[in-house]
Amino acid sequence: MSEKITIYDIAKKLNITAATVSRALNNNPKIKESTRELVIKTAASMNYKQNKLALALKSGRSNNIGVIVPRIDSNFFASVIRGIEEELHPHGYQVIICQTHEDPKRENENLYTLIDAQVDGILMSVTDVANENTGAFHYVLEKNVPLVFFDRSKHIDGVSSVTINDFKGGYITTKHLIDEGCSKIAHFSGDQSLEIFKNRFLGYKQALLDNGMTFNEEYVIRTKSSVESGKEAVNVLLQLKTPPDAIFSSSDFAALGAIQELKDKNISIPKQFCVAGFSNEPFTKFMELSITSVDQSPLEMGKMAARVFLEQVDKTDTIKIEKKVVLAPELHIRKSSSRTTI
Amino acid sequence: MSEKITIYDIAKKLNITAATVSRALNNNPKIKESTRELVIKTAASMNYKQNKLALALKSGRSNNIGVIVPRIDSNFFASVIRGIEEELHPHGYQVIICQTHEDPKRENENLYTLIDAQVDGILMSVTDVANENTGAFHYVLEKNVPLVFFDRSKHIDGVSSVTINDFKGGYITTKHLIDEGCSKIAHFSGDQSLEIFKNRFLGYKQALLDNGMTFNEEYVIRTKSSVESGKEAVNVLLQLKTPPDAIFSSSDFAALGAIQELKDKNISIPKQFCVAGFSNEPFTKFMELSITSVDQSPLEMGKMAARVFLEQVDKTDTIKIEKKVVLAPELHIRKSSSRTTI
DNA sequence: TACTTTCGTGTAATCGATTACATAAAAGGT
DNA sequence: ACCTTTTATGTAATCGATTACACGAAAGTA
Numbered sequence: 001m002s003e004k005i006t007i008y009d010i011a012k013k014l015n016i017t018a019a020t021v022s023r024a025l026n027n028n029p030k031i032k033e034s035t036r037e038l039v040i041k042t043a044a045s046m047n048y049k050q051n052k053l054a055l056a057l058k059s060g061r062s063n064n065i066g067v068i069v070p071r072i073d074s075n076f077f078a079s080v081i082r083g084i085e086e087e088l089h090p091h092g093y094q095v096i097i098c099q100t101h102e103d104p105k106r107e108n109e110n111l112y113t114l115i116d117a118q119v120d121g122i123l124m125s126v127t128d129v130a131n132e133n134t135g136a137f138h139y140v141l142e143k144n145v146p147l148v149f150f151d152r153s154k155h156i157d158g159v160s161s162v163t164i165n166d167f168k169g170g171y172i173t174t175k176h177l178i179d180e181g182c183s184k185i186a187h188f189s190g191d192q193s194l195e196i197f198k199n200r201f202l203g204y205k206q207a208l209l210d211n212g213m214t215f216n217e218e219y220v221i222r223t224k225s226s227v228e229s230g231k232e233a234v235n236v237l238l239q240l241k242t243p244p245d246a247i248f249s250s251s252d253f254a255a256l257g258a259i260q261e262l263k264d265k266n267i268s269i270p271k272q273f274c275v276a277g278f279s280n281e282p283f284t285k286f287m288e289l290s291i292t293s294v295d296q297s298p299l300e301m302g303k304m305a306a307r308v309f310l311e312q313v314d315k316t317d318t319i320k321i322e323k324k325v326v327l328a329p330e331l332h333i334r335k336s337s338s339r340t341t342i
Numbered sequence: 343m344s345e346k347i348t349i350y351d352i353a354k355k356l357n358i359t360a361a362t363v364s365r366a367l368n369n370n371p372k373i374k375e376s377t378r379e380l381v382i383k384t385a386a387s388m389n390y391k392q393n394k395l396a397l398a399l400k401s402g403r404s405n406n407i408g409v410i411v412p413r414i415d416s417n418f419f420a421s422v423i424r425g426i427e428e429e430l431h432p433h434g435y436q437v438i439i440c441q442t443h444e445d446p447k448r449e450n451e452n453l454y455t456l457i458d459a460q461v462d463g464i465l466m467s468v469t470d471v472a473n474e475n476t477g478a479f480h481y482v483l484e485k486n487v488p489l490v491f492f493d494r495s496k497h498i499d500g501v502s503s504v505t506i507n508d509f510k511g512g513y514i515t516t517k518h519l520i521d522e523g524c525s526k527i528a529h530f531s532g533d534q535s536l537e538i539f540k541n542r543f544l545g546y547k548q549a550l551l552d553n554g555m556t557f558n559e560e561y562v563i564r565t566k567s568s569v570e571s572g573k574e575a576v577n578v579l580l581q582l583k584t585p586p587d588a589i590f591s592s593s594d595f596a597a598l599g600a601i602q603e604l605k606d607k608n609i610s611i612p613k614q615f616c617v618a619g620f621s622n623e624p625f626t627k628f629m630e631l632s633i634t635s636v637d638q639s640p641l642e643m644g645k646m647a648a649r650v651f652l653e654q655v656d657k658t659d660t661i662k663i664e665k666k667v668v669l670a671p672e673l674h675i676r677k678s679s680s681r682t683t684i
Numbered sequence: 685t686a687c688t689t690t691c692g693t694g695t696a697a698t699c700g701a702t703t704a705c706a707t708a709a710a711a712g713g714t
Numbered sequence: 715a716c717c718t719t720t721t722a723t724g725t726a727a728t729c730g731a732t733t734a735c736a737c738g739a740a741a742g743t744a
Binding site (some may be wrong): 358359364365372373374377396398399400401403453 | 691692693694695696698699700701
């Protein structure tokens, strides 16, 4: 069992003080070169490792940053986290992961826990957008801990965010369906209290209007992000007097459900019916009937969020710069909606 | 900007000492009940939050645990991490994520970094199994930090592990293919220096022998875990004098590649050719031609690894108990190999 | 009353590193 | 030779909380 070696142990061995050791190890210019070399050599030989906790306490910086996501086992969030980790690792930061499981209570709890753990920043995708209770967020801001939202954000003064242009995502996808000759395009919308889903819906609506098509309330179905929900929703649509001939789904899973159900009913895709999803989940491109979907460049989003954090972290004194980064969504056109192209 | 409130601030306000405040907040029985109430009330009114860094320095426990995985953006690892987080969160631990990207250097670096950051334990899936250089691992053990391997493990005295029975996974899958009437079963093997892949291969081989079939070296192709690699591999197989009629792939992605290529060549699945994969990636069940695969219960694996850690963490003085937990793999039979059943 | 417990709190050290300030020694200037 | 500046190092406070030990006051005992 190895004892923990401290700078005091090194100091004692060399008959100098811990202060000198500390300075030598930190390249303080006031140290005689010979002393520095001796200290560094001795430290190495004794297998000295700096105690980060002591450093953290003294400096007030833990070199940890907290990341809060609804859940980690989703391709999107996992990829964002990967991006964050890759960007922050070279700067010496460790990434602490918290999940909310879409529970506002957990969200608040995580915020408080991270602050109490003295993280140097928090990057999060908001769960509780509707809730007016922003107490936990202001607690973070009061402590002057940089806060950056990604993907799902909330309007709070002084908080930066990195999102994709969901409106545009909805718009280009709908436009694409129109270009493929679809004239009755339905929409699977998610939780409308979340900006992302609202914007996808608005983009969809605008594309319809801009192209001389009428917006039909009946064609909008609120779904969950699940295969089952997509199946149910498509059945509702098919029972309408005038059923649609395309679906723009805000979820890849719901899109998949719709496709499975349409196939069961022998409706041919994309000939009779086109489908497009959102998120570019890995499975969309693996399917025999690959699914058209909007890519949110999660890796890039994570890296960008990390960069925004880095920009803010050393400027505690200056005025908070609220930075809003909006990434462009990219439509991946695949078989489920390709009548003209492959 | 809120000042940081410490126990000294509370003490000053109440004209007592910080020691008394600390004792009151920690339910020390030696404190007069009236004092305790007063302190707690005052602390709350002043919005006092304990500084975990100071606590960590004093106690030597950071309440952080480190998790090292090859990458986080894979369904398997993300799910394991979810399991770990869910199990450890109620115990007050925060989870720090590190990725190796399959790079042994990063693995060592991560181990040292985590120890320097004073984590209370490390849960990891090993990247560098072959490497004899176990220096970093012993460094961890010397520091008496509990270490638990999951999925990919290494034989090191005193280190517990949670794995699945890969041999059995290989065995039951191969047996299933035999039961479906396949007589020439090929195998896509991964990196054989990793126990998991070696054991899947051995299970495959044993199942062949136990069922009176001959093991054919030519039928074993070393693939990477990618669609492309699966395509290349199946083409090699099809050019053999006696091509196989089934593949047990140790990777779902390679299995998918094989399926795509077989379809291109108009070989009917499962009638003429059966395919089974490993890992139960989400896409395997979403495909129109769903893919038979072995589930590794990642969530359970994560929880189990966390529990093994919890058992060890408070027993630093007792002899290290080396615990080997082996979870049972579960074969999910789907269309890609179902001639008899659905 | 005098003596022993018990109770509640204060004093001060500790965890390990950093750093403002102090100081002794060496170097430089006239 | 004497004074000033520079250089290298030591002293001690600090970050915030915990805790062994000390001690005065209150309570219990004979």
